[in-house]
Amino acid sequence: MGVQVSPGRRMTFYVVMALVSFLVIEAGFRAVLAFRVGPSVLYYGTSFQRQNVPTVTDNHTVMKHGNLQQGYTKFFPHELKVDHDPVTNETFTVSINSRGFRGKEIDEPKKPGVTRIVTLGSSSTFGYYDRDNETYPYYLEQKLNTGPAAAGKFEVINLGIPHLHSEEILALFYAEAIPLHPDVVTFYEGVNDAARGNPTIKGNDSKNSTQGQKQSVIAPLQAGYGMVREHFVTVAFIDSIRQNMIAEPTFNRQQVERHMTGTSEHFMVNLDELYRECQRRGIIFVALKQQAKSHMVKEADMKGVTYAQEVQMIKDKLEKEGAIKARELHLLTHGVLTTDFERWAVSNHVPFVNIQKVLDQDRDVLMSWVHLSPRGNRMIADALAEEIVQLVDRHTVRRSES
Numbered sequence: 001m002g003v004q005v006s007p008g009r010r011m012t013f014y015v016v017m018a019l020v021s022f023l024v025i026e027a028g029f030r031a032v033l034a035f036r037v038g039p040s041v042l043y044y045g046t047s048f049q050r051q052n053v054p055t056v057t058d059n060h061t062v063m064k065h066g067n068l069q070q071g072y073t074k075f076f077p078h079e080l081k082v083d084h085d086p087v088t089n090e091t092f093t094v095s096i097n098s099r100g101f102r103g104k105e106i107d108e109p110k111k112p113g114v115t116r117i118v119t120l121g122s123s124s125t126f127g128y129y130d131r132d133n134e135t136y137p138y139y140l141e142q143k144l145n146t147g148p149a150a151a152g153k154f155e156v157i158n159l160g161i162p163h164l165h166s167e168e169i170l171a172l173f174y175a176e177a178i179p180l181h182p183d184v185v186t187f188y189e190g191v192n193d194a195a196r197g198n199p200t201i202k203g204n205d206s207k208n209s210t211q212g213q214k215q216s217v218i219a220p221l222q223a224g225y226g227m228v229r230e231h232f233v234t235v236a237f238i239d240s241i242r243q244n245m246i247a248e249p250t251f252n253r254q255q256v257e258r259h260m261t262g263t264s265e266h267f268m269v270n271l272d273e274l275y276r277e278c279q280r281r282g283i284i285f286v287a288l289k290q291q292a293k294s295h296m297v298k299e300a301d302m303k304g305v306t307y308a309q310e311v312q313m314i315k316d317k318l319e320k321e322g323a324i325k326a327r328e329l330h331l332l333t334h335g336v337l338t339t340d341f342e343r344w345a346v347s348n349h350v351p352f353v354n355i356q357k358v359l360d361q362d363r364d365v366l367m368s369w370v371h372l373s374p375r376g377n378r379m380i381a382d383a384l385a386e387e388i389v390q391l392v393d394r395h396t397v398r399r400s401e402s
Helices: 007-037 039-043 136-144 166-180 191-196 206-231 233-245 253-260 263-281 307-321 326-347 355-365 374-401
Strands: 081-084 091-094 115-121 154-158 184-188 250-252 284-289 323-325 352-354
Touching: 007 039, 007 233, 115 136, 115 166, 136 154, 136 374, 166 184, 166 263, 184 263, 184 374, 191 263, 191 326, 206 233, 250 253, 250 326, 253 263, 253 326, 263 284, 263 326, 284 326, 284 355, 284 374, 307 323, 307 326, 307 355, 323 326, 326 352, 352 355, 352 374, 355 374
Parallel strands: 115 154, 115 184, 184 284, 284 352
Antiparallel strands: 081 091, 250 323
16 A cells, blocks of 8 residues: 655645756756856846846847936946847947946046036937947047047046936936036936836726726735846746737827826926026036937838928827827827927027937937937037037136126
8 A cells, every 4th residue: 555645745745846947947047048148147146147137139238237226226336238239230248337337437536627528318328239439428528529629628427327217317316427526417318208108197097996906916926026037047038038929019099198198297397307406506407309219110211201200100190090009109208298398498598409300310320219320329429519519618708707
């Protein structure tokens, strides 16, 4: 007669075997990835290496930054990050300095006679898909220091961090930019706020109440899954595949209206506070109107299609078909936001560079919905440099006269 095993012990045995099997797979997968993306994968799950998630496109690790600060995130000091050229698919390393930002080390205090410029923004300022010497902050410094009379007189510090929204950029400005004592602060962003919508909106109907109750049950499960994903490279890899397989959602007129309501107002409150603080501290503030696209127009047909024309195409599609895709919703919202942005700049006499206009006949420089090719970054740098030189000259004259 065989030995009887209780159901509980049998279940424990199966669970233990499943865990052992998973850990063996995890160890083997890490070993394989270590050869492909580097030995840092072996330490995935630690506080420093957790953000190095091997995804289907593991040549774009700049999209992850987990150095949590008060109200924003940035990179860890000297963190190893890579990106790639979407045209050639060539992978290259990205320089992260000791402060957790892109670019060379920052002199502190500022050198005498140097005009220090801080560029605020998100991934398009950071320079997605661009090498260290292809971002618009890099080109801006080169342009400003052209000629023997100007050489070394301007310093540009890139404080752009991917994915940040306006309130996070504001928090970063207070914590990171102000201690650097900049003479000029520039701001180039908007699309992340447009994509998220207004974070302060809370529904009050029964449907939203039901969704809230459902969310209260799901939230702990999502948090648990997120914790597992951040510690096990196998789960992170599978999750990246799953996300790429999810069908793109569409949005009807009511959903579009709800998404857009209050988004611009929330953005403008944060921008206005940033500008007022610069004014209070005697810092020159320059606002840049952002260029973007929705992917509605094929890449081969993009050159010559203006921003306004693409926004109108989306409006026509919504009117005709009753629904639009996510990126189309984001550009529609972005159109309202940047229009309000320009109106605010004009009414408050804020120095303003219309990058939409600068790039409108060359929108093929958009390598994704908002990220620019080196040529596009040069065009931004040229337009911005012209404005900054005039502003700094006027500011210097006023100070000498006072």
